[in-house]
Amino acid sequence: MVNKSPLFQRRTAGVLLHPTSLPCTESYRCDDTKKVFGTLGKDAYAFVDFMADAGFSIWQMLPTGPTQADMSPYQSISAHAGNPDLISLDWLVENNWINGGQVSPHNYQTVQELRIAAAVQFYEQCSSESGAALNQAFLNFCAEQNYWLDDFSLFSALRTSTKNASWVDWPEAIRTRDPIALSEVRQQLKKEIDQILFEQFSFFSQWHALKKYANEKGIYLFGDMPIFVGHDSADVWAQQHYFNLDNKGHPLTVAGVPPDYFSETGQHWGNPHYNWEKMREDGFQWWLARLKTQLYLFDLIRIDHFRGFEAFWEIPADGEDARSGRWVKAPGEEFLQACFNAYPELPLVAENLGVITDEVETLRRQFNLPGMLVLQFGFDGNTNNPHLPHNHSRDEVIYTGTHDNDTTLGWYETLADQNRQQLKQYFFNSSEPMPWLVVEAALASVGSMAIIPMQDLLELDGGHRMNMPGTTDKNWVWTFLWDQVDPTLAGRVRQLLTIYHRLG
Template sequence: MKRTNLSLLDQRRAGVLLHISSLPSANYVGDLGAEAYRFVDFLNTIGASVWQTLPINMPHADNSPYQCLSAFAGNPDFISLEALQAQGLLLRKADTDGLITSKTQLLANAYEAFNIRVEKQEQLAFKKFCKKQAHWLDDFALFLALRNKFNHSGWSYWPEAYKNRDVKTLKQARKELAHEIAVIQFTQFIFFTQWLALKAYAASKNVYFFGDIPIFVAYDSADVWAQPHLFKLDSNKNMEVVAGVPPDYFSETGQRWGNPHYNWDAMAVDGFSWWVSRMATQNALFDIVRIDHFRGLEAAWEIPASEDTAINGQWVLAPGDALLAAIKNALPKICLVAEDLGIITAEVDALRHQYNLPGMKILQFAFSGQEDNPYLPHNIEVNSVAYTGTHDNDTTLGWYNALDEQQREMVDAYIRSSHSEKHELSMPADLIAMVFESNSQLAIIPMQDLLALDSTHRMNTPGTCTGNWHWRFNWLQLSASQAKSIAEVIARTGRH
């Protein structure tokens, strides 16, 4: 019997953190094809029931899943061309005159074939999708078509009539770009179709999808262009303040993300409908949804746009209670997790507890020397999600190797305290075991740690703009003994 979302975190579960882009692939990025299904089978084999990804929206050129062109649209890079070939929508040979055809062009070709070859029922499914998703898809498709028309420049650089959404100008643009718009809509239809097919397969293997949404959206996005009144912009639609976090563990100067802040008063007028719609979309795509930077729902760090770093910002209150109440009222069965790392106040904790949301516990943060450190395994509460590290951390092996002698002795002593004196230390295996042994209902291990990989396989280094988001694994990196060992510790700790 399939479990409801409400019961997903009512029992001890194990999962793996791996972004879709990190799946093995013959292309430059992983996708929703055969390797994704193989990964579901792998999770099922080791007894894990949760697959956590990073945000799956359409990124900018830097490929950061936390700076996207839409809070709703899926990343076309994840579309499996092989699946489209199997449907007869693409030829097996995807090059012309020795030049590799771009994925964008191949999807345009698939759209043409779709209109000619598929059954009427499938075409009706496409039309139904467009109608159901029109509240975001119409603006997004026009936004992307215009962005392409203007050489991929941000909307704030477009001619005034387009930038300011002149009604007559946009009406004409919809006519002139009708084909391009249809291809973009079709691309999203294919993405959602492939994603939901994979999700259904995962459910048949008792594997559930755990998604992640950035709390903020990119300034250059369909969301800000289409509804600028929902964001803190000046009369010229420029940002006066930008989002980020003050100095912390990751950066001495803080992190200046550069996203626009929400105009919460404007959002409250219609009951936070933009947020509710966004969460409804994520709830359809995932079984569990993590709200990144949850503390921003209580108060967010506002930095003057003129500042180069995040140091000179201030905390500004946000209506988290009213927002979460609206989301829960519209989606009573949604299963949420709060990313509560960083500077967390009593007010942030109170908001999380009010809605009974699990927080996050990171073992790499546990060994500060204080006995009351909330990340130490013996201090971790049940209603939480435990990790060795996240996508923002070094791999556990890399982290351990970088510790100074005193810190390493602290880690080693803690590990030995729960084992016999003869226990031979092994990293990252010992930290993985501690995560699974913890009280947390959900324990998540990054794939890099399952593979015992070093710092060269890190996914992201906060505060840097290059060299991130490119990591992919290879099945040859996974030995039979590693898979067996993980399966044994999952079973031993009463997880599934």
């Protein structure tokens, strides 16, 4: 069975950088907001140019859905929608969707207020004679994406009107999706729903303009699909029968992992588990719809926590931490077969990090899915460690570290002297400074694809990591500045990619 993406038929290299970590040099933004994140505007295009100049072929990112207060992309309120915080208002002005002269950032406190003002401008443009083509494109988008957009827009409007109350606390008729109640509330919240529709049309339009530009430059987008979805999400509210919930909508069991490298008490994610029996009854249609959206956005898709398709860690909903959980078998083979029957060339990569059993690897190899190896995990004194370069195989994606790891420089600075010495000896006592020693090792690997976090290319220490699993403070907020990018960096990387035959 050959299911690997064509991107694995040659040696490639890429950068791991979430779009929120891009600089933001836009004109239409509010500087007094809590944090100014990157967008799908000019800085994203400049980053594509940097990658192309350096010879990279792959831009890997984290999930791009709308986030909750903790900003974690792995707890999105939708498995389909785009994060409105990534919308570039400059792009809207440049493409004549809105009149920039009537939307001044100096008149608004938050980016959300700016987007509300932009929506008013957008709908005025759509209703004008000159906006007929734009209006038709908007109507086409709403019709094409209706399989998720209708529920999401109503869910988001309800969240706003209830001051972000969880859907389990909504009035019973709304919580249980009584058709009459939903029809009434749609009319009541029409203005708010229209706002959501505008934002999603803006996101998807900007995304595809950027994707087209990247693809034309030889850059392919590598997405990340969490295996689970957030409980307080449009997906769970809209299709409750697919999840393991009680009769009031509360999870009976939740997801996580047992104690591991990242946490002594395991990780308690809190996502509700799937009702796999219900999903099996209709041929996993919920998942096939989810994949449809991901394929609309990305050229390659990482399945986060792939091992959960073979067996998942089931934690009682009232468990204090993950140690009270147990492994439960999942219908992985049947599920994946349904996915590949629907999408024969499904371009998947399996995230197979952590406690991985022979059964998980058998399932991955049965469907010929590339896995992941992380060099930071390799230097524990065990010569059979699969993350060590001499144990790599061609069908792997090689990382210096992932978004959950420290930066490579930060990791090295915290290593014990014994481990530092082992690392130096392994690489022939090379005098190459960190993190470039490990970056070059990833590029030299036999693995078909090598991915380098942007922090490692910028030689940044542990103060610049993206996430620290098991904690909730200061995660997901890292951004870089163009001043941090040495003018010689692209040329240096291009030379390395030439040496290791990974030039895009």
